[in-house]
Amino acid sequence: AQTVTQSQPEMSVQEAETVTLSCTYDTSESDYYLFWYKQPPSRQMILVIRQEAYKQQNATENRFSVNFQKAAKSFSLKISDSQLGDAAMYFCAYRSANNAGNMLTFGGGTRLMVKP
Amino acid sequence: KAGVTQTPRYLIKTRGQQVTLSCSPISGHRSVSWYQQTPGQGLQFLFEYFSETQRNKGNFPGRFSGRQFSNSRSEMNVSTLELGDSALYLCASMAGTFMNTGELFFGEGSRLTVL
Numbered sequence: 084a085q086t087v088t089q090s091q092p093e094m095s096v097q098e099a100e101t102v103t104l105s106c107t108y109d110t111s112e113s114d115y116y117l118f119w120y121k122q123p124p125s126r127q128m129i130l131v132i133r134q135e136a137y138k139q140q141n142a143t144e145n146r147f148s149v150n151f152q153k154a155a156k157s158f159s160l161k162i163s164d165s166q167l168g169d170a171a172m173y174f175c176a177y178r179s180a181n182n183a184g185n186m187l188t189f190g191g192g193t194r195l196m197v198k199p
Numbered sequence: 200k201a202g203v204t205q206t207p208r209y210l211i212k213t214r215g216q217q218v219t220l221s222c223s224p225i226s227g228h229r230s231v232s233w234y235q236q237t238p239g240q241g242l243q244f245l246f247e248y249f250s251e252t253q254r255n256k257g258n259f260p261g262r263f264s265g266r267q268f269s270n271s272r273s274e275m276n277v278s279t280l281e282l283g284d285s286a287l288y289l290c291a292s293m294a295g296t297f298m299n300t301g302e303l304f305f306g307e308g309s310r311l312t313v314l
Binding site: 189 | 230232234305
């Protein structure tokens, strides 16, 4: 079974600064997808960014980018120019490419606080 | 386009009772999955339905069950409630089928408190 670990329960960043959230995972599969989801205090989870394991290029979405290290099984999220609206719980998630369906395995989450 | 709608948003039950939660996916989405979120266990996958068939199931006891209707709306049921079932239950829908990397769209959840 796959596991996802987020070693930072809480992080804080000054507005306009850059912060990196860590995620490691364990799997014996070679083909899979990785995601970062954001859950603001209103609770609705939204997708921040996704990465296909077969792609070597790191995914980027505006101020959000990932550092995907497949051999190390590491998938960190970098948030540049942090904004107050970035404050939320962030979850790293894994999905097998070998399974029909969209079952996600989530990490424990990192609470990000943004200081004005 | 309306998002994923979950009802009820909040509910309180007592031990031994049963509860039914409802989820209406985004129009056109055929896949619906359910997750349980608790402070202790985090986010855990319950089950997924696609075209009225259960496609995946997580490691939960048989007290947890679900179904999907022909219009893709889904319900989950928990029987003989226990205190540990208190949680936020999240529903998510996706448009795609097999091997789809499409985005999961989550509802705001149903907060269940068991007394």
